[in-house]
Structure formats: structure tokens, C-alpha cells
Amino acid sequence: NAGVTQTPKFQVLKTGQSMTLQCAQDMNHEYMSWYRQDPGMGLRLIHYSVGAGITDQGEVPNGYNVSRSTTEDFPLRLLSAAPSQTSVYFCASSSGIKAFFGQGTRLTVV
Amino acid sequence: GIQVEQSPPDLILQEGANSTLRCNFSDSVNNLQWFHQNPWGQLINLFYIPSGTKQNGRLSATTVATERYSLLYISSSQTTDSGVYFCAVNFGNEKLTFGTGTRLTIIP
Numbered sequence: 001n002a003g004v005t006q007t008p009k010f011q012v013l014k015t016g017q018s019m020t021l022q023c024a025q026d027m028n029h030e031y032m033s034w035y036r037q038d039p040g041m042g043l044r045l046i047h048y049s050v051g052a053g054i055t056d057q058g059e060v061p062n063g064y065n066v067s068r069s070t071t072e073d074f075p076l077r078l079l080s081a082a083p084s085q086t087s088v089y090f091c092a093s094s095s096g097i098k099a100f101f102g103q104g105t106r107l108t109v110v
Numbered sequence: 111g112i113q114v115e116q117s118p119p120d121l122i123l124q125e126g127a128n129s130t131l132r133c134n135f136s137d138s139v140n141n142l143q144w145f146h147q148n149p150w151g152q153l154i155n156l157f158y159i160p161s162g163t164k165q166n167g168r169l170s171a172t173t174v175a176t177e178r179y180s181l182l183y184i185s186s187s188q189t190t191d192s193g194v195y196f197c198a199v200n201f202g203n204e205k206l207t208f209g210t211g212t213r214l215t216i217i218p
Contacts, residue, residue: 031204042114042196042208050204058205090153094204099143101153 002026006091006102013081013109021076021105023091031094032074036060036087037104043090049074081109112137114199116209123187124217131182131212133197140201142173144182147194147211156182156195187216 007022025032033048035058045058049068063085065077074093078085086109091102113136123129133142144156157164157171159180164171168188173180184191194213198206 033205035208040210042210043198043206044208045205048205088151092206096204097141098155098158099198099204099206100155101145104151104153106151 004091004093004100004102006089006105008105009103011105011107013078013107015081015083015109017081019078019081021078021089021091021107023074023076023102024072025074025091025093025100026072027093027095027100028071029093029095029100030071031096032068033058033092033094033099034064034066034074034076035090035092037090038087046076046089078107083109085109112139112199112201112207114197114207114209116195116197116212118212119210120213120215122215122217125187125189127187127216129184129187129214131184131195131214133180133182133209135178135180135197135199137178138201139175139178139199141204141206142180142197142199143206144171144180145196145198146191147196149193153196184214187214189216189218192216 004025030051034046035043047066049055089105115134161175168185170183194211198208
């Protein structure tokens, strides 16, 4: 049972490049979400999904897109990377009670 | 939105000591969870505790929903307990709001 799997673990991008952070879960959870964590701060919600085909914005959605075509996968797309998007990104899935997090992706935009 | 405050922001203890971490929240919630972020960055779910008391080994948690706070107790601290402890809450949906965390350092 892998839980929540995120790839890649580390990434360096140049300003203006695009990329997709992958997230997959094998727990059949309907709810999935993306957070970013910046130094000295807690986690802030970027986007979330309550099921396949349904997504919505969180607290800090600008510069990011998501889609949910299957229950298992919830990729996060950076459209045109900016230095302000340097952060650690976490994907989570939830049963409605407990949330489970992936190992995180450390992204640096130069 | 719901505000979540954690205290203290930093805590340094000798191995074997006990500690109490606090989480205050500004509104009624139907979900409160405690997480441990280890030094490698991994977030581990410790407790789902919207009310009452739960225990898991040396860790226990109590939430008093009517007074809008939760406490995480760590007894006989070990160096592996080091890291950042977060509480997170939601109300009416599954969008968790996180506190800014308590950084715990256990000295051997």
C-alpha cells in the first residue's frame, strides 16, 4: 500500500518554464488537495478536488492549474514558473476523517 | 476564515522531558488533526480528534471543542520526536486550515 505518491522529489525550473507535479493515491479517497509550504509558515491550500471531474480553488491558486480525470490522480500544473513559486509542495488525500500526505516536492525557480 | 494559532512557536527540551503543545482556533470545527513533520519533511498524521481525548503510546491529545482549543501531550521525549507539530482544522468541508506549527527540538 503506497498511500500518496508524489513525483518528482526535487525540481529546478527557470523563470517562465512550465511543469507538472504528479500525485497519485491508492486509497480510493474522493478528496485530494495540493498545499504549498513556505519557510516559517504552515501549509496553504492551492487547489482541491472532491471527486473525479470536480476541482476548486483554495487560498493561493494563482499561477497553478489542476484537473482530476481519475480518482487516483491529481496533477498540479505550473503554467509559467515565477521565483515566488519556490516552495515545497505537498499533495494530500483524505477519507473525510484523516488526511494523508505525500513526501513533498521541493521546487526552486531561478 | 478560521484562524488557527499554535503555541509555543519553539520548544527545546532535554530527552526524557514531557511537553504540552497548544492549538487555539477561532470558530467551531468538525475536524481537528495533529501532524508531525519530521526533519526530512514528511508529514505524519498523529490524531484525528474533533473532541475528547485519545492516546497513542507516549502521545496523547485532548480537544475541548466548546472552548476552541486542543492540546498535544508528549511524554518521555525522545530525539525522534524532534520536528514541527501542526494542528489543522476544518468546518463543513474537507479544506484544512493549518496553524503555523510548534518546532520541537529534543536534546540528547
